[in-house]
C-alpha cells in the first residue's frame with residue numbers, strides 16, 4: 274500500500290531489537306514522539322527532551338482551527354504510547370550539545386521541527402504577531418485582523434479568527450490562495466471564508482505596515498488597506514536544526530527527521546520517525 278503523502282510503499286511491523294541501545298530524542302513534536310515510542314517499543318532505552326512544558330510541537334497550533342480538534346487526539350495517543358513503553362520524557366529542557374553528550378547516548382535523533390518565517394517589512398506601529406502564536410493561545414486577538422500569507426496556515430488561522438467573532442482579510446502575493454492545501458479540504462475552507470465575506474487580495478504584496486493596516490502593491494500600483502488593529506503573519510516556516518552542527522563528531526550516531534530537515538507535514542515527520550525507529 275502506498276502512502277499518498279510520502280509516496281513510500283509497504284507496511285511497517287514493530288519487532289524487538291536484539292541490541293538495545295540508549296537513544297536521545299530532541300523535540301516532542303509528532304516526529305519526535307513517533308520515533309521515541311516505536312524505538313522504546315522495540316526495546317531501546319529512550320529519553321525525550323522537549324523545551325516546552327507541553328508535548329505536540331506544531332501539532333498544537335495545527336489542532337486549534339475549527340474542524341481540526343481531532344488532531345489533539347493524535348498527541349494524546351503518542352503520549353500514552355511513550356508512557357506504555359517507558360520513554361523518559363523530560364519537559365522544559367532546551368537541549369544543547371553539552372546536555373546531550375553528558376547522557377552518553379548511542380544514538381541521537383534531532384526532531385527540532387520548524388519555526389515561522391519573520392517579516393522583513395517596515396512597521397509604523399501596528400501589533401504584528403505570528404499566526405501560530407494566536408493558534409497556540411499565546412497572544413490575545415485584536416478585532417479586525419489583517420492576515421499576511423494565504424497558505425494553509427493563513428487560511429486556517431482565518432477560520433480560527435472568524436470562530437472568535439473577529440473580522441479578517443487576507444493578503445497573498447501569489448495569484449491564488451491555498452496552493453499547499455489538498456483540494457478536498459480547500460473546498461470547505463474556501464466555502465467558509467466566502468460565506469463570512471472575507472476579503473482575499475491575491476497578487477498583492479505588502480510594502481509597509483501602518484498604524485491601522487498596510488501599504489501594498491498590485492497590478493494597479495499602490496493600495497492602502499486600513500481599518501485593522503492587528504496583523505497576523507503566515508509567511509511559511511523554516512527548519513530549526515541548530516544542534517546538528519554542534520553535535521557532529523561528538524556523538525556516536527546522529528539523525529535528523531521531520532521539519533528539522535525541511536518543513537513539510539506531520540504525516541511525513543511521523544513516517545520518517547517510524548522508519549528510523551524500525552531501523553535502529
Ligand SMILES: Cc1cc2nc3c(=O)[nH]c(=O)nc-3n(C[C@H](O)[C@H](O)[C@H](O)COP(=O)(O)OP(=O)(O)OC[C@H]3O[C@@H](n4cnc5c(N)ncnc54)[C@H](O)[C@@H]3O)c2cc1C
Nearest residue numbers: 300302303304324330331335368386387531532538539540
Ligand atoms: C497551523 C498549522 C497547521 C498544520 N496542519 C497540518 C495538517 O493538517 N496536517 C499535517 O500533516 N501537518 C500539518 N501541519 C504541519 C505539522 O504540524 C508539522 O509538519 C509537524 O508538526 C512537524 O513535526 P516535527 O516533529 O518535525 O516538528 P515540530 O512539530 O515542529 O516539533 C518540534 C519540537 O521540538 C522542540 N524543540 C526545538 N528545539 C529544541 C531543543 N533544543 N530542545 C528541546 N526541544 C526542542 C519544539 O519545542 C517542538 O516541540 C500544520 C502546521 C501548522 C503550524
